[in-house]
Every structure is written in C-alpha cells, then in structure tokens.
Amino acid sequence: MNMQAAEARVGSDEIVVSGRNVGKTFAGGSVVALEGANFEIPKGSFISLVGPSGCGKSTLLRLISGLIEPSSGDVTVHGTKVTGPRQDIGMMFQKATLLDWRTAIENVLLPTEMTRKVTKADQKHASDLLKLVGLKDFRFAFPSQLSGGMQQRVALARLLQTGADLLLLDEPFGALDEFTRERLNVELMRIVGEVGATTIFVTHNIAEAIYLADHVYVMTPRPGRIASVVDVPFERPRPLSLQTSLEFNQLVAQVREILGEDH
Amino acid sequence: MAVSDSTLSEGAGGGLSLRQRRILTHAGIFLTLIALWEIGSRAGWLDPLFYPRPSNILRSFWLIYVQNGNVWYHLYATMILVFAGFAAGSILGVGLGALVGFNPLVRRFIKPYVIVLEATPRIAVAPLLIAALGFGAPSKVAIIMLVCFFAPFINTLSGVVNVDEDRLELFRSLGASKWQTLRKLVLPDAVPVIMAGERLALTAALSGALVAEFIQRNEGIGSLILVYTRNLNMASAFACIFTLTILGFLIFRGMEWVDHHVAFWKHEPGLERVGRRRRRKMKEALDE
Numbered sequence: 390m391n392m393q394a395a396e397a398r399v400g401s402d403e404i405v406v407s408g409r410n411v412g413k414t415f416a417g418g419s420v421v422a423l424e425g426a427n428f429e430i431p432k433g434s435f436i437s438l439v440g441p442s443g444c445g446k447s448t449l450l451r452l453i454s455g456l457i458e459p460s461s462g463d464v465t466v467h468g469t470k471v472t473g474p475r476q477d478i479g480m481m482f483q484k485a486t487l488l489d490w491r492t493a494i495e496n497v498l499l500p501t502e503m504t505r506k507v508t509k510a511d512q513k514h515a516s517d518l519l520k521l522v523g524l525k526d527f528r529f530a531f532p533s534q535l536s537g538g539m540q541q542r543v544a545l546a547r548l549l550q551t552g553a554d555l556l557l558l559d560e561p562f563g564a565l566d567e568f569t570r571e572r573l574n575v576e577l578m579r580i581v582g583e584v585g586a587t588t589i590f591v592t593h594n595i596a597e598a599i600y601l602a603d604h605v606y607v608m609t610p611r612p613g614r615i616a617s618v619v620d621v622p623f624e625r626p627r628p629l630s631l632q633t634s635l636e637f638n639q640l641v642a643q644v645r646e647i648l649g650e651d652h
Numbered sequence: 653m654a655v656s657d658s659t660l661s662e663g664a665g666g667g668l669s670l671r672q673r674r675i676l677t678h679a680g681i682f683l684t685l686i687a688l689w690e691i692g693s694r695a696g697w698l699d700p701l702f703y704p705r706p707s708n709i710l711r712s713f714w715l716i717y718v719q720n721g722n723v724w725y726h727l728y729a730t731m732i733l734v735f736a737g738f739a740a741g742s743i744l745g746v747g748l749g750a751l752v753g754f755n756p757l758v759r760r761f762i763k764p765y766v767i768v769l770e771a772t773p774r775i776a777v778a779p780l781l782i783a784a785l786g787f788g789a790p791s792k793v794a795i796i797m798l799v800c801f802f803a804p805f806i807n808t809l810s811g812v813v814n815v816d817e818d819r820l821e822l823f824r825s826l827g828a829s830k831w832q833t834l835r836k837l838v839l840p841d842a843v844p845v846i847m848a849g850e851r852l853a854l855t856a857a858l859s860g861a862l863v864a865e866f867i868q869r870n871e872g873i874g875s876l877i878l879v880y881t882r883n884l885n886m887a888s889a890f891a892c893i894f895t896l897t898i899l900g901f902l903i904f905r906g907m908e909w910v911d912h913h914v915a916f917w918k919h920e921p922g923l924e925r926v927g928r929r930r931r932r933k934m935k936e937a938l939d940e
Contacts, residue, residue, distance in 0.1 A: 474826065476827060482821075485865050486821075490917045499836070500826050502832075503832060506829075529928075531927060534927075590840075
C-alpha cells in the first residue's frame with residue numbers, strides 16, 4: 390500500500406497547486422513577507438517548506454489556503470484561482486485548537502457540520518478516522534482529558550474529515566516534545582500515504598523537513614523567497630534510522646549550505 | 653471477602669476521618685458561640701432589645717413559620733420578585749451584551765456610557781423608578797432589573813469579544829459562515845463567563861428585592877423585617893434575616909448546580925458524565 394502510494398507520487402504529473410510570481414507585502418508594502426514565488430506541486434506529493442523565521446513559509450502556506458490574499462501574482466489549486474478558504478483545501482495549525490465543550494469525535498465532525506447535516510455515515514467515518522490516528526478509546530473524551538500529542542491527533546483526524554485532498558500543515562507538531570513529534574511524523578507519513586493526499590508541511594527543522602518530504606522548498610528571509618528546491622530520493626516507507634545515514638546527512642548539509650551562514 | 657470487610661470496618665471504627673473531625677470541630681465552635689450569646693443575653697451583658705436570645709429567635713421561627721404561618725406569604729412574594737427581576741435583568745443583560753459585542757461600531761460608541769453606568773451606584777436610581785412607574789410590582793421588578801443587569805451585560809460582552817484568535821482562524825479555514833461561527837464557537841465559548849455574571853446577578857437580585865421592599869412596605873420579607881423592627885420585635889426580625897441567609901445559600905447552591913451543568917467542561921465530574929451520555933447517543937451510528 391505504502392509502496393504503491395510512493396510510486397504514484399513520483400509517477401504522477403497532474404499539478405494540484407501552482408503559484409505564479411506569488412508575493413505578499415505587509416504594512417502598506419514596506420515589509421516584504423514573500424517575494425515572487427513560482428512553484429508547481431504534483432498530485433500526491435509531500436512538500437516541506439523549511440527555513441528560519443521570517444522566510445515567508447507560513448505566509449506562503451496561508452496564501453495557498455486562501456486565509457490571506459497575495460499582493461501580487463496568484464495561487465491556483467485544482468485549476469481554479471484561490472480567492473478564499475475552500476472545501477478542497479484543509480489546514481492544520483501548530484495549536485490543536487479543539488473546542489473544549491465537544492468530545493473528540495464531535496470535534497472531528499466540525500468540518501462536516503459546516504457543509505451539511507451530520508449523518509450516521511459521517512459519524513462512522515469520523516470514528517474510523519479517530520481509529521486511524523490511534524484514538525479508538527478516546528473518541529468520547531474531552532480535549533482537557535487528552536495529552537498535547539493526543540489533541541494534535543484529533544486535529545489531524547479533523548483535517549482528514551474535511552475530505553480535502555490538499556493538506557496544509559503549519560508546524561503541526563512544533564509544540565510537542567521530541568519523542569511525541571517523531572512518532573507523530575511517522576504516523577503522518579503513513580496516513581497521508583494511505584489517503585493519497587497532496588501535503589505541504591511547514592517546519593523550521595531541516596532533518597524533519599527532509600525525512601518527511603519528496604521535495605524540500607528551502608526558503609530564506611529578507612525578503613522571504615524560495616531559494617531552492619531539494620529533491621529527496623529515498624523510497625517509502627522510511628525507517629527512523631534513515632536519519633543517521635550518510636546520504637541523508639549529505640542532504641541536510643546541502644540544505645544548510647543553501648540557507649547560508651545565518652542558520 | 654469477609655477478611656476485607658473486617659479490615660474496612662476496623663479502619664472506619666479505629667478513629668474519625670479528617671472530614672468527620674472537621675465537621676465536629678465546626679459544630680463545636682458554632683454551638684459554643686450560640687451558647688455564649690444565650691448566656692450573655694440572660695446575664696444582661698447584651699441589650700436584649702437589640703440582641704434577642706437565640707432561644708427567643710428559635711421561638712420566633714416557630715411563630716412565623718408554624719403558629720402564625722405569616723412568613724410564607726411574604727417569602728413567596730420576595731421570591732417571585734427576585735426571579736422576575738433576575739430573569740428580566742439577565743435576559744436584557746445577556747441580549748444587549750451579545751448585541752454590543754458583535755458590533756464593533758456600537759461597541760466603540762457605547763463604551764463611555766458603560767463606564768458612567770459602572771461608576772454610578774445603580775440603586776441610587778430606585779426612587780426615580782418609583783416616581784416614574786408608581787408604587788407596585790412594576791417598579792419593584794424594575795429596581796431589581798437595574799441592579800442585576802450589569803454583571804451579565806459586562807460578562808457577555810467580554811465573553812463574546814475575547815474569542816481565541818486561533819479558533820477564529822480555524823473557523824475561517826473551514827469556510828464557516830458568520831452565523832455558524834456565532835453558534836458553534838462564540839456563544840458556547842462565552843457560556844462559562846456568562847454564567848459567572850449570572851451568579852453575581854442573582855445575589856444582587858436578592859439585595860435589590862430587599863431595597864425595593866424597604867421602600868414599598870406592602871409585602872415581602874424586606875417589609876416584614878421593617879415592621880418587626882419598628883415594633884421592637886427583634887427576635888422575629890432576626891428570624892427573617894436568618895431566613896434570608898438560608899434563601900441566599902440555596903440560591904447560591906442552585907446557581908452553582910446550573911453552572912456545573914451548563915458549563916460542564918469547566919468541571920472535572922461534568923466531563924465524565926457528559927462524555928458517557930454522548931457516547932450512548934452516538935452508539936447506534938457506530939454499531940457498538
């Protein structure tokens with residue numbers, strides 16, 4: 390299953406997301422958050438956006454999600470220009486932002502409630518997603534009864550419940566401890582592989598970016614821009630031990646070099 | 653089984669629990685205070701005119717509740733007044749608070765008036781309300797409304813305004829409409845702080861009712877206290893005051909109960925209970 394998904398990724402040439410000269414300025418043009426970004430992201434691929442703070446990686450993600458509008462150029466998803474939040478684009482944040490008064494499964498059902506009346510089939514689907522993220526026994530727990538890692542798992546299930554095939558993740562496990570983050574990263578790879586979604590993942594951790602992605606977009610600040618795209622050749626599934634291999638660390642060194650001395 | 657039973661009973665019989673000892677200590681202190689009062693009153697250290705003996709107060713309780721039974725009518729009148737005024741004041745407070753909270757423009761213009769209202773003792777307006785509405789139930793309810801309007805108003809306003817920015821962004825990314833954001837995020841999020849306002853309002857409503865009854869002495873516990881004090885029947889006046897103590901306590905506990913059910917997620921036992929209920933509700937769909 391995973392192998393097939395990996396092959397599909399590499400083989401597919403249908404473009405899901407593309408950007409043409411996408412730029413964003415704040416404070417009336419005096420602050421350039423992102424400068425002329427051009428990119429094409431094929432269906433089913435996993436993209437990491439990596440760089441120091443101020444490199445525009447979160448800005449780029451928000452532009453693709455439609456939460457903010459570009460100052461120049463435009464973003465296209467599935468052939469149509471992005472003008473605002475859409476049902477085929479799902480977003481996950483650094484904080485789980487669950488609703489305290491809802492159980493885990495009710496939180497997962499939230500995206501469905503926005504579009505239609507929840508059916509029994511929807512409830513079944515949400516329950517299956519919670520099983521997929523390993524929370525079978527916590528489906529009726531409230532957020533305050535869950536650990537930080539579990540809350541992010543619920544947020545991941547909620548993201549999948551949207552049914553979007555483009556998943557945007559803004560440092561989703563950034564607030565968690567190292568061990569939990571590593572485990573969730575492995576599961577994230579497995580899950581998006583199973584679902585076959587196109588994924589864009591923002592991080593400031595170089596090793597994490599390489600480990601997860603098919604292509605790493607290395608971004609540099611002042612002004613924020615995409616400095617280079619590094620292709621990651623390793624096949625899937627990728628064991629954790631990959632991170633200690635020579636080839637892996639050569640890629641890390643390559644990304645560091647692009648980022649320059651200030652990183 | 654038998655062994656464990658005997659160890660259990662031994663544990664209980666071997667000494668009083670911390671809780672039991674605490675209750676006994678409190679009861680001991682309370683009874684000592686009452687006894688000192690009784691002795692002081694009999695020995696003439698306390699003026700019996702203003703500090704009636706506990707035994708006399710107890711007899712007054714018997715008089716007004718059982719023998720004459722006249723307190724019931726007034727108790728009923730006061731409670732109707734409290735709840736009518738509280739309902740009117742808190743509905744107005746929550747409604748206006750939400751309205752102002754949702755409208756940034758209105759919020760900016762109303763702010764100076766809120767500050768002025770906050771600085772003014774609301775009860776000072778009571779005589780004006782009576783002048784405007786005349787003696788009778790409407791002016792009494794209006795006085796209570798006035799004293800218990802403010803806390804729900806301010807709390808609803810701040811609850812609605814202070815919505816977590818990250819959650820708002822989540823709702824935006826899900827393409828939620830204004831109405832959906834209001835119903836599924838803003839209002840539920842504000843419930844605990846609104847409930848805190850309601851608790852303050854209900855306590856204020858009881859005080860407001862007494863002031864209203866002091867001014868218009870036709871019925872209610874407040875007027876009864878006034879009548880007894882004028883007749884120098886201090887024991888019965890005290891019985892009325894202690895009646896209010898009990899009433900205040902019950903109102904406070906009742907409100908706490910409502911709060912624990914409406915804002916259940918703020919209280920640990922509520923989570924377990926509601927979690928179980930929601931699991932039962934969804935059981936059928938999940939085939940479990």
